[in-house]
Amino acid sequence: MKKSISVNKKSRGRPKKQGGVDPVSAVRLPAGLTEKVDAWGEDRELNRSEAIRRLVELGLKVETPARPAVSKPGRRLRAQELATKTIEKIIDPAAPPEEHAQRRRRLTKGPTEFREARVDQPKVKAK
Missing domain, CATH: 1.10.1220 (Arc Repressor Mutant)
Structure with a gap:
């Protein structure tokens, strides 16, 4: 009777873990x-x-304090101008000018509940 030929079969599927049990996280460093x-x-x-x-x-x-976003002064003014123009389009034209100013101020500064949570602006003293 002939001898059967032994074949070295590789196991299928995912290879067994070689190193530790933690997943690999690759990082590119200069x-x-x-x-x-x-x-x-x-x-x-x-x-x-x-x-x-x-x-x-x-x-x-290490705990680091949140820093306000550093921006150029021109960008801030431009953002305010764009916000004002957009808000003017939304506000009711029949409203009096005082109402326009109040709504614009409230929309640009945000609700009082959220002003304290903003980290991009300095803290304002409570009135």
């Missing part, structure tokens, strides 16, 4: 930053993956 991460890791006897992991954990622990 060469200079990679060198700094590697140097930081070497000082602590860590490989690059562990150094990045620890640096991210350190960065997440």
Whole structure:
């Protein structure tokens, strides 16, 4: 009787996990930053993956205050002009001028409930 030929079959499907159990997150770093991460890791006897992991954990622990968005003064004025023109189109033309000014001011500044929550503007003292 002939011997059967043994065939080395590869298993189908997704390969088994090689390393750890955590999912891989790829990050592109500039060469200079990679060198700094590697140097930081070497000082602590860590490989690059562990150094990045620890640096991210350190960065997440630091609390930084929210900064207002830095903008050019011209942009702010232009945005106000555009908002005013758009609001003028929406406001009832039969309303008196005082009403127009009040509505425009309320729409550009926002409701009083939300003014305190805005991080892009300095805090205003309560009246």
